[in-house]
Amino acid sequence: MKFDKYNIHEGIKTSLSKLDFKKPTDIQYKSIPAILKGEDVLAIAQTGTGKTAAFAIPVLHLLQIRKISGRPDGVKCLVMAPTHELALQIADVFTTLGKHTRVTTFCIHGGVDQQPQIDTLNDGVDVLVATPGRMFDLVSQGALRLTRVEILVLDEADHMLDMGFIKDIRDLMRLLPKKRQTLFFSATINETIKELAYSLVVNPIRIQISPKDPVAKNIEHGVAFVEMDDKRFFLEDFIRQNPGKKMLIFVRTKVRAERVKAAMERVGIVTETIHSDKEQAERELTMKNFRADELKILITTDVSARGIDIPDVHFVINYDLPDSAEQYVHRVGRTGRGTSKGQAIAFCSSEEKPMLEEIEASLGKPIHRIVMTGQEYHEILLEAKTPKDDWRALLAEEEDGKGKKKPKKK
Ligand code: ADP
Ligand code: MG
Numbered sequence: 001m002k003f004d005k006y007n008i009h010e011g012i013k014t015s016l017s018k019l020d021f022k023k024p025t026d027i028q029y030k031s032i033p034a035i036l037k038g039e040d041v042l043a044i045a046q047t048g049t050g051k052t053a054a055f056a057i058p059v060l061h062l063l064q065i066r067k068i069s070g071r072p073d074g075v076k077c078l079v080m081a082p083t084h085e086l087a088l089q090i091a092d093v094f095t096t097l098g099k100h101t102r103v104t105t106f107c108i109h110g111g112v113d114q115q116p117q118i119d120t121l122n123d124g125v126d127v128l129v130a131t132p133g134r135m136f137d138l139v140s141q142g143a144l145r146l147t148r149v150e151i152l153v154l155d156e157a158d159h160m161l162d163m164g165f166i167k168d169i170r171d172l173m174r175l176l177p178k179k180r181q182t183l184f185f186s187a188t189i190n191e192t193i194k195e196l197a198y199s200l201v202v203n204p205i206r207i208q209i210s211p212k213d214p215v216a217k218n219i220e221h222g223v224a225f226v227e228m229d230d231k232r233f234f235l236e237d238f239i240r241q242n243p244g245k246k247m248l249i250f251v252r253t254k255v256r257a258e259r260v261k262a263a264m265e266r267v268g269i270v271t272e273t274i275h276s277d278k279e280q281a282e283r284e285l286t287m288k289n290f291r292a293d294e295l296k297i298l299i300t301t302d303v304s305a306r307g308i309d310i311p312d313v314h315f316v317i318n319y320d321l322p323d324s325a326e327q328y329v330h331r332v333g334r335t336g337r338g339t340s341k342g343q344a345i346a347f348c349s350s351e352e353k354p355m356l357e358e359i360e361a362s363l364g365k366p367i368h369r370i371v372m373t374g375q376e377y378h379e380i381l382l383e384a385k386t387p388k389d390d391w392r393a394l395l396a397e398e399e400d401g402k403g404k405k406k407p408k409k410k
Pocket of ligand 2: 051052155307
């Protein structure tokens, strides 16, 4: 069924057609009617399958038809997300889809001045997208009241209900009206979290799309065995082999992110980093440049693993393996968005092999091996370690007459 046949507000249909969204994705097809009926929903669907619109479309419709006058009387829908970038992205989807409705959307997150946020809240906001930290600050100062919330959405729900956030979520639930609609969306969920989720809602409808393989089939993913100290040379080689391609590189820590950036800088490769030690304004600018294709290579920690939707990321590189199988699924899911294809490659060192086994066990199948002979491995190292812009090396090569590059240490 196409969107134009749906019983949703015309303004939303206008926005959908402007976005060229003709028919719903599987998760949208299943979630939209249930949410419109007022059900609690736990929806699990692979990365990049359009979960945001799966809740944004019905929420916008419900709020639009319930909105009697333009007068602000408190937040009606609260959407919680784990990171600033994701919260901003979700708010953007609501704003775009809700452009021809009377529903207003606003995003609050930490790292920026709070007064402008308070002013906007006072003007009246229907949909509030927030990360937990700033939201609780504003609630405790009395600047934000949640007593009129009718719909609560947890995006990346398994993560939001996980240890780091569960206390916040429980506290939050106490602040919300008992009678409300609760929606959980994620690409991954384990049994413990699933039980916890059920304990928080009334008779939820469970919607699960292709649960067998959590990695979407349009993502090709493989692993290469590369020792820790050699990773930067393999990264350099990979970048040179794929000029102009957009890459998202995941590393284990913020310190490593900066180190890899510095290593690439030394060989003339421009990259940028995003992690939690960066200023919010800088994070936003970097993300904006990456989206706009002005920045091709972004090195990041897991802050960018979940939810971030940049349609044309060619490669995800797991420079370090993540520390959980779920996180692997989310990281590789940053490529192959919607109907586009994507590729992901992981560098696995000897120390990381147990983690690889754990990830494979959880995926229920082995990850494709990118096989290299000892000689090929050695040649990549040799090539990367050869100074390329050193005119002496180039001259020596010429004189050598064989056209072969000699490894040369400075
Ligand atoms: P998920 O949350 O499932 O990872 P997103 O909601 O971020 O996925 O959407 C992934 C991409 O699919 C986005 O770029 C979005 O614009 C696009 N998309 C969503 N719904 C549709 C649709 N019905 N038709 C075409 N593209 C869509
Ligand atoms: Mg999402």
